[in-house]
Amino acid sequence: MAQPAQAASNQGPALQVRTDPSQNAAVGAAQPQVEARHFNFFYGAFKALDDINMVAGEHQITALIGPSGCGKSTLLRAMNRMHDRTPGAHSEGQLLLNGQDINAVEDLVELRKRVGMIFQRPNPFPMSIFDNVAYGMQLGSQRVPQREIPDRVEQALHGAALWDEVKDKIRQSGLALSGGQQQRLCIARAIAVRPEVILMDEPASALDPISTYKIEELMFALEREFTIVIVTHNLQQAARVADQTVFLTMNPETRAGFVVEAGPTGDLFRRPKDQRTQDYITGRFG
Amino acid sequence: MARRNAILAQSIFFSAAAILVLSTGALVLFIGSTGLRVFSFISPASFFFGRSWDQNTQDFGVLPLLFGSLATTLVTLVISAPLAIAVSIFMVEIAPRPIRRIMRTAVELFASLPSVIYGLLGLTLVVPWLRDALHVGLGKGILAAAVVLVFMTQPTMVSIAEDALRSLPESLREGALAVGATRWQMIWRVLVPAARPGLLTAVILGMGRAIGETMAVQMVVGNITSRIPSNLVSGATTMPAAIVTQLPEATSPAHRAALIMVAFLLLVITLILIAGVRLATGGKSTKASTRRAVPAAQGGRPAAVAKLQGDKV
Amino acid sequence: MFKSLRVGFTGLVIMATLAACGSTGTTTTSTNPTSSTSGSSATMPAATMVATAMPAATDATMSATMMAPTTAATMSATMMATATDATMSATAMGSTAMTGGAMSGKLTVAGSSALLPMMQEAAKEFQAKNSGAQITVTAGGSGAGRTQVCSGQIDIGDSDVKLSSDERSKLNCADAVETPVAIQAFAPVANKKGPGSVNNLTKDQLVKIFNGTSKNWKEVGGDDQAIVLVNRAKGSGTRSNMAKFLFAGDDKQFATGASEEDNSETVRQTVSQTPGAISYLGFAYLTNPDIIALQVDGVKADKADIQSGAWKIGGPGYAITKGKGSELAQAFIQFVTSSDFQNSDAFGKLGFVPVQK
Numbered sequence: 001m002a003q004p005a006q007a008a009s010n011q012g013p014a015l016q017v018r019t020d021p022s023q024n025a026a027v028g029a030a031q032p033q034v035e036a037r038h039f040n041f042f043y044g045a046f047k048a049l050d051d052i053n054m055v056a057g058e059h060q061i062t063a064l065i066g067p068s069g070c071g072k073s074t075l076l077r078a079m080n081r082m083h084d085r086t087p088g089a090h091s092e093g094q095l096l097l098n099g100q101d102i103n104a105v106e107d108l109v110e111l112r113k114r115v116g117m118i119f120q121r122p123n124p125f126p127m128s129i130f131d132n133v134a135y136g137m138q139l140g141s142q143r144v145p146q147r148e149i150p151d152r153v154e155q156a157l158h159g160a161a162l163w164d165e166v167k168d169k170i171r172q173s174g175l176a177l178s179g180g181q182q183q184r185l186c187i188a189r190a191i192a193v194r195p196e197v198i199l200m201d202e203p204a205s206a207l208d209p210i211s212t213y214k215i216e217e218l219m220f221a222l223e224r225e226f227t228i229v230i231v232t233h234n235l236q237q238a239a240r241v242a243d244q245t246v247f248l249t250m251n252p253e254t255r256a257g258f259v260v261e262a263g264p265t266g267d268l269f270r271r272p273k274d275q276r277t278q279d280y281i282t283g284r285f286g
Numbered sequence: 287m288a289r290r291n292a293i294l295a296q297s298i299f300f301s302a303a304a305i306l307v308l309s310t311g312a313l314v315l316f317i318g319s320t321g322l323r324v325f326s327f328i329s330p331a332s333f334f335f336g337r338s339w340d341q342n343t344q345d346f347g348v349l350p351l352l353f354g355s356l357a358t359t360l361v362t363l364v365i366s367a368p369l370a371i372a373v374s375i376f377m378v379e380i381a382p383r384p385i386r387r388i389m390r391t392a393v394e395l396f397a398s399l400p401s402v403i404y405g406l407l408g409l410t411l412v413v414p415w416l417r418d419a420l421h422v423g424l425g426k427g428i429l430a431a432a433v434v435l436v437f438m439t440q441p442t443m444v445s446i447a448e449d450a451l452r453s454l455p456e457s458l459r460e461g462a463l464a465v466g467a468t469r470w471q472m473i474w475r476v477l478v479p480a481a482r483p484g485l486l487t488a489v490i491l492g493m494g495r496a497i498g499e500t501m502a503v504q505m506v507v508g509n510i511t512s513r514i515p516s517n518l519v520s521g522a523t524t525m526p527a528a529i530v531t532q533l534p535e536a537t538s539p540a541h542r543a544a545l546i547m548v549a550f551l552l553l554v555i556t557l558i559l560i561a562g563v564r565l566a567t568g569g570k571s572t573k574a575s576t577r578r579a580v581p582a583a584q585g586g587r588p589a590a591v592a593k594l595q596g597d598k599v
Numbered sequence: 600m601f602k603s604l605r606v607g608f609t610g611l612v613i614m615a616t617l618a619a620c621g622s623t624g625t626t627t628t629s630t631n632p633t634s635s636t637s638g639s640s641a642t643m644p645a646a647t648m649v650a651t652a653m654p655a656a657t658d659a660t661m662s663a664t665m666m667a668p669t670t671a672a673t674m675s676a677t678m679m680a681t682a683t684d685a686t687m688s689a690t691a692m693g694s695t696a697m698t699g700g701a702m703s704g705k706l707t708v709a710g711s712s713a714l715l716p717m718m719q720e721a722a723k724e725f726q727a728k729n730s731g732a733q734i735t736v737t738a739g740g741s742g743a744g745r746t747q748v749c750s751g752q753i754d755i756g757d758s759d760v761k762l763s764s765d766e767r768s769k770l771n772c773a774d775a776v777e778t779p780v781a782i783q784a785f786a787p788v789a790n791k792k793g794p795g796s797v798n799n800l801t802k803d804q805l806v807k808i809f810n811g812t813s814k815n816w817k818e819v820g821g822d823d824q825a826i827v828l829v830n831r832a833k834g835s836g837t838r839s840n841m842a843k844f845l846f847a848g849d850d851k852q853f854a855t856g857a858s859e860e861d862n863s864e865t866v867r868q869t870v871s872q873t874p875g876a877i878s879y880l881g882f883a884y885l886t887n888p889d890i891i892a893l894q895v896d897g898v899k900a901d902k903a904d905i906q907s908g909a910w911k912i913g914g915p916g917y918a919i920t921k922g923k924g925s926e927l928a929q930a931f932i933q934f935v936t937s938s939d940f941q942n943s944d945a946f947g948k949l950g951f952v953p954v955q956k
């Protein structure tokens with residue numbers, strides 16, 4: 001599916017960059033699904049994000065990369081208002097979902113059904129595989145009718161490429177699965193409610209290489225139906241899976257994160273415009 | 287040198303452990319063998335199925351004591367367990383930090399009150415309150431004991447339940463919220479099931495406290511041993527209350543042996559409870575394989591419980 | 600948090616109690632021919648304090664337990680300590696007394712738990728006056744006191760009752776000398792609500808109340824208020840004194856009642872807060888303003904009537920010696936019965952009535 005290509009840079013390690021022609025053709029045409037405009041974010045008095053401008057296009061995979069602590073997770077979590085639970089967290093500027101301000105949304109439950117999330121560590125609920133997937137469908141004002149749930153669970157498990165592995169033990173605890181299977185179960189749980197956007201915060205960093213590969217494969221399949229925003233510290237991964245990449249770093253004095261450069265993944269990795277991007281992808285940045 | 291010290295330390299720990307194990311064994315053996323002597327005075331049937339315990343007639347049927355203990359514990363748990371779980375949920379998930387701190391202090395205070403204070407409060411507040419509210423003559427009985435025990439079991443249960451909830455990984459909460467759960471849906475459908483081993487431990491240890499409490503119960507239960515009470519508000523007794531009331535005055539050998547047999551029963555029940563805690567918290571023998579995949583904190587037993595159990599081994 | 604460990608300790612508590620009982624039991628009854636019965640009655644030097652008839656002893660127990668962190672374990676431990684401390688200090692006083700007295704030697708006193716605090720107080724004061732004397736006072740029960748003094752194990756046995764003629768012959772104790780050392784008295788007490796204007800009951804009325812025949816105060820001329828019968832636990836000295844008066848000692852005739860209390864303080868508390876309640880308490884409690892002490896057959900439980908014997912519930916406790924006893928024993932008993940000691944504050948506070956006027 002993804003064609004490996006040699007990175008243009010002679011200085012750094014070779015990077016496989018995604019060169020899927022159909023996807024690249026779509027880049028310019030994609031509708032912005034999530035968009036940040038002059039977005040600032042604060043933990044109390046600490047400014048974690050400074051004047052962020054970025055776009056995640058519809059049915060594209062957008063990667064957020066950058067050094068640890070630059071605010072990738074912060075930006076991602078702002079997209080489904082996970083920060084609402086953090087005392088003192090607040091923001092300025094605009095963060096839009098289909099042109100609508102995410103911070104103005106009143107019904108959080110509906111927002112989170114539209115914007116799902118996958119976490120770094122797989123976090124299945126202490127219940128059966130079936131119940132894990134069914135969980136989200138039974139919540140909120142637009143519940144899935146009970147009789148449709150078994151079909152939807154199966155669909156979601158197919159969608160997460162997990163069905164064949166669990167179809168015989170669907171009533172067993174989700175905690176009994178392997179780490180990679182647990183993560184795909186969480187993906188099934190997220191896609192079961194048919195969100196528009198799926199946020200992934202380093203979804204494979206706790207997994208072994210084979211499980212990681214399976215997740216990446218899965219992302220290509222998911223891309224057709226969902227918009228994906230992924231945070232990763234793994235540059236190869238970003239290069240392999242993302243249509244668009246956003247590179248953030250932080251101000252060395254204030255530690256506030258800001259966007260250095262964003263664009264189609266191939267361009268960003270092969271022809272970075274900014275020296276800081278160049279340094280980062282060639283490994284000079286710590 | 288270091289090696290010598292290590293050997294020394296090891297042998298000290300080993301003998302300490304051996305002493306503990308041996309003395310526990312000796313305890314069970316001693317109480318068991320002394321208690322079983324009761325059957326040289328009365329038949330096992332009249333002990334286990336006798337409906338009256340009265341030294342005047344030398345009837346030592348354990349049912350009034352056993353019934354009293356079980357009923358008191360049951361009524362206590364029916365009120366205390368949901369209350370403790372609600373309180374701990376409030377402390378962990380809802381209360382802002384200052385309120386949480388105040389509540390924690392209150393729990394610690396409750397835990398440090400001696401039994402006799404609970405007994406006095408029960409005697410001067412709970413008993414008259416029940417008497418007036420329910421229009422009964424005195425107000426002592428199983429219900430009064432249970433109300434007192436609800437307060438006495440809260441510290442144990444709340445602190446362990448709170449630990450269990452607090453040790454759940456944050457990602458579990460976020461995972462539930464991320465699929466659109468409200469806070470309450472997250473609490474009831476995800477957190478409570480995830481913390482179940484810890485919550486169960488809390489309830490079982492609270493139960494242990496309820497079943498073993500002596501002084502406070504004795505002051506409010508009425509200490510009527512001669513019959514199985516027909517309701518919750520007339521005089522009754524529990525096993526420990528009967529022991530502490532009667533042992534000092536037990537002059538006949540049959541009476542003494544019968545009381546020690548009750549102590550043995552209490553010991554057996556306690557051991558069953560400890561086994562229950564081990565099972566609930568997934569002690570070595572059970573479910574080790576399925577647990578491996580679970581993040582360490584999730585579903586595991588809270589540190590405090592592990593500590594408690596460690597102390598008991 | 601660690602309170603929850605009590606689960607596991609319940610057994611230990613009982614073990615501790617038994618061990619405590621067992622060890623003292625052996626020292627006092629090892630050579631006793633009737634060791635099985637008197638062994639068991641002698642098993643509770645510590646524990647008797649809980650249920651002793653005397654309010655003072657009960658007070659001591661209560662306050663001891665109140666101060667201690669009260670698991671049952673510490674409870675019994677505390678009680679042990681109380682008993683032992685008293686003995687220890689009594690012994691210690693002897694050797695460190697400032698004033699050198701005439702008497703010296705060792706004396707062992709054992710028996711009635713009701714009389715224990717009074718005997719301990721007397722021993723303490725006596726040793727303060729006689730630096731050479733060493734008096735050990737323990738409880739163990741009146742029965743043990745009588746048998747042990749007759750068998751020569753101890754010098755003075757204290758007992759709530761005199762030796763029966765049967766005992767005198769069987770225990771080979773015809774020459775025993777019984778000296779009354781203090782009077783215990785008990786009286787029916789009631790809540791202020793119920794008796795109405797009635798403050799005197801006949802023995803017959805009391806019998807009917809305590810055997811459960813009379814269920815309402817109006818049956819004895821009081822208000823229309825249900826009688827709430829509060830008993831002491833079976834085996835308590837207070838209760839057996841009441842049984843002796845009401846039912847010729849037949850405890851079975853007591854109605855079950857609403858509750859059976861372990862100690863006098865709980866009885867006082869319960870009676871004072873429960874409308875219609877009736878029970879019985881020792882002399883020290885009778886002036887308590889929360890409750891009404893009832894007259895019986897027109898006699899009030901006051902000092903004069905108790906001393907004269909007009910008050911029928913209770914009676915003197917005795918110090919028993921085999922023969923006249925040793926010189927030291929005689930001196931000690933003389934001290935106990937002296938008007939100085941009998942009319943001292945300490946003696947009064949313990950709830951006893953002096954034997955002499």
Ligand SMILES: Nc1ncnc2c1ncn2[C@@H]1O[C@H](COP(=O)(O)OP(=O)(O)O)[C@@H](O)[C@H]1O
Nearest residue numbers: 043048067068069070071072073074075086255
């Ligand atoms: N809950 C929080 N409260 C305060 N500061 C936080 C919180 N979470 C993250 N931060 C800070 O915000 C900055 C960005 O963190 P994060 O978004 O987690 O970075 P990244 O995911 O890029 O490694 C860091 O300096 C971090 O210390």
Ligand SMILES: [Mg+2]
Nearest residue numbers: 072073074231
């Ligand atoms: Mg991060």
